[in-house]
Amino acid sequence: MVILGEPMEAVESAAFDFLLPAGASRLPDGCCGAANIISDWIFRGAGELDSRQLSDALDSLGLHRSVGVGTNFLSIGAALENENLSTALELYTKIINEPKLTNKQFELSKQLALAAVMSLDDDPRKKVMLKLRENFYPEPLGISTVGNLDNINSLTPDKTRQLAKDNFNLTGAIFSLAGKYDFDAVCKQMEKLFDTNAKQPVDSIPLGNKGQKYTHIHNDGAQVHIGMMTETVRPADEQYYNTRMAVSVLSGGMSARLFTEVREKRGLCYAVGAKYHGLKDAAGIACYAGTVPDCAQQTLDVIKEQFDKLAEGIDADEIKRAKAGLKSVLIMSSESSASRASAIASDFYLLERVRSLDEIKEKIEQTSVESVTDFLKSNKFKDYTIVTIGPKQVIVE
Amino acid sequence: MEFKKHILDNGLAVIGEVNPFAKSAAVGFFVRTGSRDEDKIISGVSHFLEHMTFKGTDKLGPLDVNKAFDDTGAQFNAFTSEENTVYYSAVLPEYLEDVTKLWIELGRPSLRDEDFNMEKNVIKEEIAMYEDTPTFDVIDRARSLYFDTHPCGNSILGTRETIDAMSAEQMRVYHQNRYSPNNITLVFAGNFDFDKMLKLASDACSAWQYSQAERKITDYPGKAQTKRIEKQNLVREHICLISPAVSMQDERRFAASLLANIIGDSTGSRYYWALVDKALAEVATMQCESMDGTGAYYSYIRCDRGSTQKVLRKVKILLEDLTNSGIEEDELDKAKNKILSALVLHNEVPMGRLVTVGFNWVYLKQYRTTHQDVEDIKSVTVEDVNTLIRELKPGNFTQYSLGPAR
Incomplete structure (x- = not known):
């Protein structure tokens, strides 16, 4: 396990994240949703503590739990007042090393995982983006991080327990920490808590096919929810900052092109925006818009037009604003221990090192109108993957 | 941390908590108005007005406003509740003056007919979006049922019908009545120079006209329906x-x-x-x-x-x-x-x-x-x-x- 720490002078809190290589894409076929079950199940008792005692122990530290299933990792972490850090780490070690994983608690975690999948039908904005990633990325990178009903139904306690055991592989785990703490003391404590020499390689994930170019899911709601995604360079690519700047010109602020053309000039949407979405092995720009059925086609056409036109030219002012926006997000996120803990862990996984804030600022500064347009010209957007949910389909060329 | 405050003659309160160690600064206009201050005919006007504030003034068109905010790299937005409309932004300290000037300018927006009519579509899209979000929809409906005839039961978004029927003139009148300086607090937090910000506010906002912006305050125990x-x-x-x-x-x-x-x-x-x-x-x-x-x-x-x-x-x-x-x-x-x-x-x-x-x-x-x-x-x-x-x-x-x- 790699231990990363970033001290922060101005805060009294500490935040940490354990990234365990048990994300949705790392589990075998037919187990989609198992990571979600595991993320609940491990909190239902660990070591000598039953479910209630464990929950009480965590709550008595006043810590704010964060649990998330990602593509590669299952992440569990917390933000808390720094004096409780050492006790919190002891509890989290129990959760990772000695979860009880009883059959009785399994059924409850399974029911909650099933409910989470069913609830997606009532949250079309979230569902459209999950389906979009599933279709856009080569298998299994886009696999739903929430789960699949049939797969969850077929899981047994034994099978799921084995999945947790196989994938809570500390060799491939990352522990990150930010805020106010004593790094040497934390390392010493972690050495003691995770006392093992066993090394287990983490296999790379073989990639398969991509999904359909266009999928429509019928729903008699008030809006058509549109998700659109197109390929771009990965986080480790030397052109990474140029693509981030391009996305900012498209959708960084309220003066960016999508907001201006779709909402301000045409009044087609309330919510419209695009984001960079980067995994280690693939990356895309994902766009969302929600609009009434009669405006769905026009909305999609205007969005695509904006993507296509981007390589034709960008103003110096747009670049200046994109730089100001990216730098301010960066510096402001550095005031929060929780966001820094998660950022350094993600850096280490994606880049195998942690970037300093100064390095990121400098790289953003180094981009220019020319560098961004040259990048866009040699990496033209093509092959849009589109998903819609709502009462009406759109026509996709 | 040091607290600072000053009340302008027209009632506008300027307050701030200074933290010289912060890496950023935040500024917000807190207007004491929301759906509980509306009557049924103009239901949704507070929230609609929050959108219209970003459409600018005689000097600044809507696209200029958006560009001006993005020039500062501000993380900015606004929200409307039953009783407050809050405009806020966080910036790096060197941009605080620019973004504060911008908010002050927007404190007296033009509310042009043409922007008003275009923005109606966006408001109706927002209503549709929340209809597709049952988590929000059920709370909104429950609030109306609970508060019944008490004004806190008024819908924040309004309905398609009230939005369609509303005129820009009705909004201008509402703005004049509710965005009175004595009903607004200008708040700062983080790394900033209070005296400098106060001078900006004092120079630009002292001319803002005062009006009676009252609110009837009554408690309401609900009807357990x-x-x-x-x-x-x-x-x-x-x-x-x-x-x-x-x-x-x-x-x-x-x-x-x-x-x-x-x-x-x-x-x-x-x-x-x-x-x-x-x-x-x-x-x-x-x-x-x-x-x-x-x-x-x-x-x-x-x-x-x-x-x-x-x-x-x-x-x-x-x-x-x-x-x-x-x-x-x-x-x-x-x-x-x-x-x-x-x-x-x-x-x-x-x-x-x-x-x-x-x-x-x-x-x-x-x-x-x-x-x-x-x-x-x-x-x-x-x-x-x-x-x-x-x-x-x-x-x-x-x-x-x-x-x-x-």
């Missing part, structure tokens, strides 16, 4: 329960919010153990919303349609038990720990402090340090909470459910 509607496209049952809580001006508000945490925090609460731990509901949370002169507890529960009766029975038993036996010392301690650490995390960032400092001024005309809040939370006793339970009777709730056809 029950309603359910069906929507063909829904899969889960969405339930909102509302019962009386205490106002922002009530000193027992910390005890009231501890009670909400004990009943309905997302982990380790009574709802959690009775409903979520048992997988009867996937979500069951409660929040205390203390408002101007009134307050309400909001519970949101999501479950399978078939489990609804069982879930509601459990909630009833749980709340009855609470009323009969009160809370335990150790659950109060856990709730305190959770709320205190949330407070520390929230207040570490200037944007977090802006909201707390701003609302303390709006409601209490007081500056309170984080330390004072911490001490007040620590001093709440089991008996304080139990007295509140006996008085507020959380089991006596209004219930609204939104779910699939039976």
